[in-house]
Amino acid sequence: MKNLIYAFILFLFCSGQMHGQDKIEVLCSASMLTDIAENIVGDLGVVNTIVPIGGDPHIYEATPRDAQKVKNAKVIFINGLTFEGWITELIENSGTTATTYTVTEGVNVIASAEYDNSYDPHAWMDVSNGIIYAQNMKNALVKQFPKVASTIEENYAKYEKELEDLNSYVQAQINKIPAEQRILITSHDAFNYYGKKYGIEVEAIIGISTEADARTSDVARVSQVIRDRKVPAIFVESTINPKLIKQLANDNGVPIGGELYADSLGEPDTEAGTYVGMIKSNTDVIVSALSSKIKNEDVGNATEKESSKTPLMIIGIVLFALLLFAIIKLKN
Ligand SMILES: [Zn+2]
Structure with missing residues (x-):
């Protein structure tokens, strides 16, 4: 007892x-x-x-x-x-x-x-x-x-x-993405540490906080980067309204590469439901979208437009020369 x-x-x-x-x-x-x-x-x-x-x-x-x-x-x-x-x-x-x-x-x-x-x-x-x-x-x-x-x-x-x-x-x-395609475009500037560490350039429409609204000049700046660099895809974020990124994608004819988790985990039963899963999911989405070959038809179209200009210019010069010739003849 x-x-x-x-x-x-x-x-x-x-x-x-x-x-x-x-x-x-x-x-x-x-x-x-x-x-x-x-x-x-x-x-x-x-x-x-x-x-x-x-x-x-x-x-x-x-x-x-x-x-x-x-x-x-x-x-x-x-x-x-x-x-x-x-x-x-x-x-x-x-x-x-x-x-x-x-x-x-x-x-x-x-x-x-x-x-x-x-x-x-x-x-x-x-x-x-x-x-x-x-x-x-x-x-x-x-x-x-x-x-x-x-x-x-x-x-x-x-x-x-x-x-x-x-x-x-x-x-x-990240090393698998072709070097010239390592550019990450998102709504807000949450990927600076990621970019610096793993070697990927980052651009965002709004700054490091989501408090400020997007400025027209920032939208124009990011659009320019998309076009100049022929960016393969841009990305939406789970905690931010995707409207602006969708518009940017439409305006520049670039696909949305997927959803990234920046300031919150994903739902508990999803892959991004843990810190490890969130970083892994982001990486897989980024690598898959940015590794895709830039569409050949786009490059082809650009060359086609460029080459279709040449005959037009020749015709213009010939017509101008003929006109000049006619004027000189008439004066004489
Ligand atoms: Zn943030």
Whole structure:
């Protein structure tokens, strides 16, 4: 009987440890961060998200339910670099005791081309930065939950290997696109880190945030690039209205190469439903669309138009000469 009481006390003590202090509860601003965090947390707890799948974190409007989530969290992971600028106020007003960590800490940031002293937030697009995100999360969780540190370290090590494989995969795939066709045209400028890392030029109609509207001059600039470079395809994004890209495609006779995931994961049961899947899906879509041969008929048409001009010019010159000859004859 005594043993049974001891066992019961031990059980209460252990379950108190797991479900009390050491149960990890994380809140992330965006879905990419949530998936990375889930890989590190594993069975040790739960990870929640503020911006739902398909939502745009640049312009998200927080709800009272979000304030409650922030209040209940123990650890909050944000991207920073003004990706989710609204979150500072949300955290401040919630009265939470959670510790907030910025997961882009230590990333080699790309400066914004549009604004002084501001940086491009889309660092996760380069998988080596994804590894830094995971590392920052791991370090934060080990610090907050030291009793389960070894499991957190194990989960991280396994995931890091997966990310390294993904990094190699992306590079190998991008290398398959003919060099002159490595140009990625999207709605908003979310692929700078991706382009810089894997060697693909990027152009977008709007800047690194989705807050600003497209300007006519930007549409004209991108149209020019499509025509000058004979771009094989352009791309729509899952969180942005595709209207402008569709119009650009129509106006320039260029196909839409597919849908890319920039600021949100895809639905949970789809390929792009995880961070690894999102980067892989983007890469496969980009490589498939940009590797296609530029349509011969287009090139043929252009040459045909060019060559059909020559006989017209000759006829013109001959007629002009005849006219001149007639005038001179008449005067004489
Ligand atoms: Zn974005």
